[in-house]
Structures are given as structure tokens and as C-alpha cells.
Amino acid sequence: MSEIEDSASLQVRLAEIELEKEKLKLQEISEQRQTDLERDRMKHQHELELAKLQLEENKLSLERDKQRESVRQTGLVTAIQEGKALAEKMDTEPTFSEHRTRRRKLLPAHAIDTPDPDVVPVNSSGRPSFEDNVLSATGDSVPVRGIGSTQLNVPLHCVNLESDLVQGEVVVGVLSVLPVEGVDVILGNDLAGVLVWGDASVVVSPKPTSSGELDDLAKRYPSVFPACAITRAMARKHREYGPDHSNSSEDLDLPPQTEHTCAPEPPQALNALCDALMTEVGRALDAFEADGEIGAIVITGSERAFAAGADIKEMQNRTFQECYGGNFLAHWNRISTVKKPVIAAVNGFAVGVLHANKTIMYAM
Numbered sequence: 602m603s604e605i606e607d608s609a610s611l612q613v614r615l616a617e618i619e620l621e622k623e624k625l626k627l628q629e630i631s632e633q634r635q636t637d638l639e640r641d642r643m644k645h646q647h648e649l650e651l652a653k654l655q656l657e658e659n660k661l662s663l664e665r666d667k668q669r670e671s672v673r674q675t676g677l678v679t680a681i682q683e684g685k686a687l688a689e690k691m692d693t694e695p696t697f698s699e700h701r702t703r704r705r706k707l708l709p710a711h712a713i714d715t716p717d718p719d720v721v722p723v724n725s726s727g728r729p730s731f732e733d734n735v736l737s738a739t740g741d742s743v744p745v746r747g748i749g750s751t752q753l754n755v756p757l758h759c760v761n762l763e764s765d766l767v768q769g770e771v772v773v774g775v776l777s778v779l780p781v782e783g784v785d786v787i788l789g790n791d792l793a794g795v796l797v798w799g800d801a802s803v804v805v806s807p808k809p810t811s812s813g814e815l816d817d818l819a820k821r822y823p824s825v826f827p828a829c830a831i832t833r834a835m836a837r838k839h840r841e842y843g844p845d846h847s848n849s850s851e852d853l854d855l856p857p858q859t860e861h862t863c864a865p866e867p868p869q870a871l872n873a874l875c876d877a878l879m880t881e882v883g884r885a886l887d888a889f890e891a892d893g894e895i896g897a898i899v900i901t902g903s904e905r906a907f908a909a910g911a912d913i914k915e916m917q918n919r920t921f922q923e924c925y926g927g928n929f930l931a932h933w934n935r936i937s938t939v940k941k942p943v944i945a946a947v948n949g950f951a952v953g954v955l956h957a958n959k960t961i962m963y964a965m
């Protein structure tokens with residue numbers, strides 16, 4: 602009896618376990634289905650939201666097109682007559698100077714489809730200000746230097762330009778005033794390319810002075826041409842001992858000298874002022890400045906060249922951003938902060954470019 606009972610209860614237990622397993626499998630399947638359903642539901646929801654956004658975007662662009670059209674029709678857009686007049690005038694007038702490249706025919710822009718023309722339009726002649734019109738604003742702006750003396754933050758507009766030079770949609774900066782009277786639009790080279798100006802070339806005409814007189818540049822920019830200490834000393838010697846002694850150094854009673862040679866690796870052709878050389882010059886100046894035995898500093902080059910200016914091979918691949926952001930040539934300033942007198946004993950080439958009062962001068 603008990604054996605039969607045991608066997609029956611075993612059978613029941615086995616059946617129960619089988620049932621449990623079936624239940625678990627069913628639960629698993631049901632959960633899996635639920636996850637699939639949930640995923641599908643979320644996917645559909647995303648698609649719906651995307652469709653809604655697309656719809657909204659389409660509506661807004663339609664609205665913007667309608668507004669642009671209405672602005673165009675209310676007469677904000679006018680032919681650039683001043684541009685035409687200027688072009689005609691320039692065709693009959695001679696160019697500024699024979700050294701300057703002749704200006705090619707300036708093609709007048711005919712009409713602008715949207716409120717804002719190319720690079721920097723003005724509202725001379727009492728037109729409504731483009732700046733006030735925000736329909737075409739991109740929301741971005743760019744810093745612009747060179748118009749007026751300060752840097753301006755110029756708002757960017759997306760416009761459709763129709764002119765003989767440029768057609769189609771372009772992004773332009775918009776100002777209320779341009780510095781040249783009668784000019785409504787300035788096309789940058791990126792848009793106008795070489796269509797307006799021919800190749801401009803700089804003509805350098807070195808003007809050596811041998812008479813001892815100051816030349817025109819030296820008179821106009823006295824601070825750029827400081828009197829040379831050697832020349833003053835020679836002039837005094839000339840005064841005191843007469844012309845026969847003026848070129849002799851025999852009777853100069855010179856104090857002991859300390860010499861430092863700056864020799865960058867690899868050696869610089871014509872003492873081109875590479876980073877390594879200028880860093881070494883800075884270090885030598887620091888040491889001389891700190892040395893109580895040293896009263897004055899003389900910098901010289903070699904027989905053929907004092908210096909060929911900045912190392913153009915080292916500079917050639919540097920971008921504007923690198924130079925401007927990286928304090929390019931900042932360490933060159935050390936020479937102007939040394940308190941002891943610094944004398945340049947120049948032999949041969951001494952090349953450099955300096956900017957004075959917006960004039961670029963090239964000295965050799």
C-alpha cells in the first residue's frame with residue numbers, strides 16, 4: 602500500500618514540476634511579447650514626433666517665404682543705383698596712380714531679392730535699415746575689423762543676391778553704414794573673386810640715403826628711426842679730433858668685453874630670425890642685463906648679413922589663428938625692454954617689415 606502511495610505521489614510531483622516548467626515558459630514568452638510591443642510602441646511614438654516636427658518646420662519655412670515675398674513687394678528691395686553711377690564714373694576717370702593696378706570695370710549689381718545684399722550693405726539715401734529687418738537673420742555674427750577703427754560685431758544674414766557678379770543664396774554681414782559714400786554693397790573676394798580687381802602687386806622702391814640727411818620716411822616717422830648711437834659717437838669724435846680720426850678705432854679706450862654667440866641648429870642662412878635664435882638672443886640679453894660688469898650691449902650679425910628678418914621658411918606654414926592666438930613673436934619684445942643701451946652694429950642685409958601709422962614699410 603505504501604509503495605503504491607509513494608509511486609502515486611511521485612507521479613503527482615513530477616506532473617507538478619512539468620506544469621511549473623510550462624508556466625515559466627509561458628511567462629517568459631508573455632514577457633518577451635510585452636517588450637516587443639513596448640519597443641514598437643516607442644518607435645511609433647518617435648516617428649510621430651518627428652513627423653510633427655517636420656510639419657512644423659515646413660509651416661515655418663512657408664511662413665518665412667511669405668514674409669520675404671511681402672517685404673520684397675513693399676519696396677525694400679531696390680536697384681543699387683549708386684553702384685551703377687559709380688561704375689560709370691570709374692569708367693571715365695583715371696585710376697589713382699600709375700603704380701596701382703588699374704581697376705577693372707565695376708559691374709553694377711542690379712537688384713536684391715531679399716532685404717540684405719552681399720557683404721556689407723548700407724542704408725544710405727534714407728532706406729529702411731537692413732539691421733532692423735530680422736527676417737533673413739541667421740542668428741550668427743562675425744567680428745569685422747577694418748571698417749572704421751574699431752572691431753565690430755556684424756550680424757550675418759542669409760540673402761538671395763542677384764547681380765552680374767553673384768547669383769543665388771549667400772550669407773553676408775550687414776552694417777547700417779559703409780565708409781565709402783555711394784557704395785551700397787562690398788563684395789568680398791570670396792564672392793566677387795577677381796572680377797572687380799585685377800592682381801594687386803606691391804611695388805617696393807628702396808630709397809637709400811647717402812648724404813647723411815634724413816630721408817622723407819625718417820622725417821615723417823622720427824620715432825621709427827631713432828638716432829644711431831654709433832653715429833652720434835662718431836660725430837662727437839669727428840668734432841673733437843677732426844675728420845682724419847673719424848674712421849679709426851685705434852685710440853678708443855674700450856673696456857673689457859664679454860662675447861656671446863647665438864648659434865642655432867641648424868645654422869640660419871643670413872641670420873634669419875628663427876624661434877631658436879630669438880630665444881637664445883633673449884637669454885643672452887637676460888644674462889647681460891643681470892651682469893653688473895656690462896654697461897652696454899652691441900648686437901651684430903655676419904659680414905654678409907646682419908639679419909634676413911623673420912625666418913620665412915619657419916613662418917610659411919603657420920596659420921593666422923596660430924600666430925594670433927599663440928603670441929607669435931612675443932618673445933622678440935625682450936630686446937625693447939632691456940634697460941642697458943643696445944647698439945646694432947649692422948653689416949650687409951638688415952631686413953624687416955614694420956607697420957607705422959597704417960603704412961607698411963619694408964627696410965633693407
Ligand SMILES: CC(C)(O)CC(=O)SCCNC(=O)CCNC(=O)[C@H](O)C(C)(C)COP(=O)(O)OP(=O)(O)OC[C@H]1O[C@@H](n2cnc3c(N)ncnc32)[C@H](O)[C@@H]1OP(=O)(O)O
Binds near residue numbers: 870952953954
Ligand atoms: C619681424 C617682422 C614683423 O619684421 C617680419 C619680417 O621680418 S618680414 C622680413 C622677412 N625677410 C624677408 O622677406 C627677406 C627674404 N630674403 C631676401 O629677400 C633675400 O634672401 C636677401 C635680399 C636678404 C638676400 O638675397 P640673396 O643675396 O640673393 O640671397 P638668397 O639666395 O635669397 O638667400 C640665401 C639663403 O638664405 C635664405 N634666406 C634668406 N632670407 C631668409 C629668411 N628671411 N628666412 C629664411 N631663409 C632665408 C634663402 O632661402 C637662401 O637659402 P637656400 O634657399 O639657398 O637654402
